[in-house]
Amino acid sequence: MKKSKIMIPVMTLGLAVGLAFANTTTVVSGWIDLDGIPTQLDSEPCQGTGEICHVKFDNDPQEREFPVYTDMSLTTLKDSNTTVPYQLPALP
Secondary structure, three states, X not given: OXXXXXXXXXXXXXXXXXXXOOOOOOOOOOEEEEOOEEEXXXXXXXXXXXXXXXXXXXXXXOOOOEEXXXXXXXXXXXXXXXXXXXXXXXXX
């Protein structure tokens, strides 16, 4: 087999791996546990560090306070600079 036929798939693989790490944009929107279902927030309300981020929704008839997590596994809580829950307009 010619060397050029082997190099093209290797170069393609290298390019694919390189592009996988090229996206430096981070998703900052938090996640909440909405009745047992991981639900991503539409915006990022949490600012600062030192406290645990919580949110409340204007249209929630039960007026629940939700802790905000970093991802859909709901294992790591997001930081905030206040103990007061962030008020959001509507449940996601």
